[in-house]
Amino acid sequence: MSGEPRSRAARSSAAEDTRTKLLAGALATLTEQGIAKTSARSIAATAGVNQALVFYHFGTVDDLLAAACRYGAEQRLAAYRERLDAVRSLGELLAVARELNASERAGGQVAVLGQLLAGGQTQPRLAAATAAGLTLWTDEIERVLARVLAGSPLAEFVDVTGLAKAASAAFVGLELYEGVDPAGAERALASLDQLAALAAALEGLGPVAQRAVRSRLRRSGSRGRA
Amino acid sequence: MSGEPRSRAARSSAAEDTRTKLLAGALATLTEQGIAKTSARSIAATAGVNQALVFYHFGTVDDLLAAACRYGAEQRLAAYRERLDAVRSLGELLAVARELNASERAGGQVAVLGQLLAGGQTQPRLAAATAAGLTLWTDEIERVLARVLAGSPLAEFVDVTGLAKAASAAFVGLELYEGVDPAGAERALASLDQLAALAAALEGLGPVAQRAVRSRLRRSGSRGRA
DNA sequence: GTCTATAATACGATAGAC
């Protein structure tokens, strides 16, 4: 009975504290050392707790990482939900992405997703946790996209759920890219700014042109291959 | 004199053979085990050579990985150059990307870039090599994009070099995403197909609408923020 | 060049005292 962790509600605050330390320590270790050098020992060291507690509280290192993934995603998303709610255009969404990119590079939490994504390629437990963590993001992005694109041909001819997933995956890819080539990543992001400006210009083309686009799309088979 | 590897030209074919085995073994290990479990021993095992040869030929594991990155990128790009040269539209480019995605997931070489990207976040030597390997791809994509977008407003208002970098990073992100959520990744890719179809429809809008878009973009400040 | 053997360190995980 007393040799196992109790349920969340029944846990003592001291135990909950070390659990939190380990979760935060896991995230910090992932960003600072990378998945390759993230171990029970390195995590415990940055968390400031005993190494054996990793196994007592989480069983295995991968299970700790899986829990940390959810913890970090929820925490980070909560910090950005308000800002995302205020988004009213594609350009604003990209601006928030820019902001997220800048602040995360300093604090480093999205980089965690990159590391877990890499680790998840070969470890099913991590894969499931990472997919779940990413889903928290894509669901949020999807809500924003649906609101922003309402009434535009984009929402009509493009699967917004898929678009949100694509945007999220692309963002993580760009985040990883920035880690190895900051100048290149900045140039990539700048080109997306220009692309958003172009999209904004198209949005304001007027009903005549939009009707032309719609009929063109219908003829070529909507929602089909290019 | 005889205790050190000689220059590439002067190397014996036997030595060159083990070097190649190690390079290929490194790529295979990265895809099959991930960066976290890629070690001198695991690489040597899949390569079928002695573990000590990793250090004799490449000095450190990271240096081997860096060399393997270049080796794999050059090899893979050579296999796709012809196909990329034949691309004449955005839709065709996406179709090649789809093809690449499918064949690489089976043979697994782009996944290598994801693993190295993750490792490069914290290891400068890997970062430089990965950036260089990615540049081989972005340069190629840039050439294709420049040809495909010639005459379109896209080439006029968007930095094509940056766009090529963004597309490459996004592709790697999607590739990693596919590793943890195949269904989600498929949906994401499908939405990009729809997006490409929409872009194709816009391309054929005619000179009147395109003039309208151009003047609109100029007024809002070309190449500027959204 | 390639091998064996080995040094020094780090790893995951567990047992048992407190």
Added chain:
DNA sequence: GTCTATCGTATTATAGAC
């Protein structure tokens, strides 16, 4: 719950025989 101590294994890297 948390600690120390420890087992068995895997790691990087080198020395030296061949």
